[in-house]
Amino acid sequence: MNSIVAVKRLDLTRHVGTELAGFSLLNLSDAGVQEILQLVAERGVVVVRDQPMTIPEQISFGRRMGELHVHPAYAQSQYPEALHIYGDENSKMVPGEGWHSDVSCDERPPGVSMLRIETTPSVGGDTAFAHQGALFESFSDTMKNFLVTLKARHSGDLPWRNQYKSVDPKAYPRNLHPVVRTHPLTGKNALYVNSGFTDRIWDMEEWESDMLLKSIFDKIAYSVEFQCRVRWEPNSVTFWDNRVVQHHACWDYFPEKREGWRVTTTGERPYLAL
Ligand code: SIN
DSSP states (O other): OOOSTTSEEEESSSSSOEEEESSOGGGOOHHHHHHHHHHHHHHSEEEEOOOOOOHHHHHHHHHHHSSBOOOTTTOOSSOTTEEEEEEOTTOSOOTTOSSBOTTTTSSSOEEEEEEEEEEOOSSOOOEEEEEHHHHHHTSOHHHHHHHTTOEEEEETTHIIIIISOOOOOOOOOEEEEESEEEOTTTOOEEEOOOTTTEEEETTSOHHHHHHHHHHHHHHHHHOGGGEEEEOOOTTEEEEEETTTEEEEEOOOOTTSOEEEEEEEEEOOOOOOOO
């Protein structure tokens, strides 16, 4: 198939998420892959149902989207470019519980993530998404003009320090990124701080940084008008653009099993074009 233009399309909510049906990702032309990337950049999230594929096929598709990212802490030896997403009755944690943008601590953090869930629980296991461009646009000009002046530190060990109480001395990446970043395909700006990885607004007192980050994280979590939820079916594939959305995996299915694989492109170093 050359194009997704004629494909059946349903927007999940006004600001974020679109579901497409009636075609096979694996048969898409290069132009079709670029259309998916453009749509993901605009809508933040694109869901495509009924896409059976193997892990190597998923990796090959991912390579057509761009250079692939290898997770700094969880790369598997057999498929370093595919992140295993897994939860069952023995799990003490599952990946992605909490609002975050994937691996934003990297110097060139992930661009587009492509998650394929093979095994779904009987109910639950949704992924929630929040559009950071629409949220940023809703702020006053005074707030927007302030936020565009800021940079923030993203620390790879924050999830392990805070959420999992780990004292693992392994060195995770830490990088400074603009608090507002520009998407290279749309030219639009979006907020780029997340409670998963961002631990400090730069050039501010600690209390000032804590106060600002807490307010922004609360705003992200509570602004349901800029959110959508993806309900998974076996063989669903969901793409999201980490430059414009954050996501939150809902672990409400314990002790049932949920399993899938995520392949992710490496994005550009985040920048702000004013
Ligand atoms: C993630 O990539 O953060 C996991 C998302 C999910 O399992 O729904």
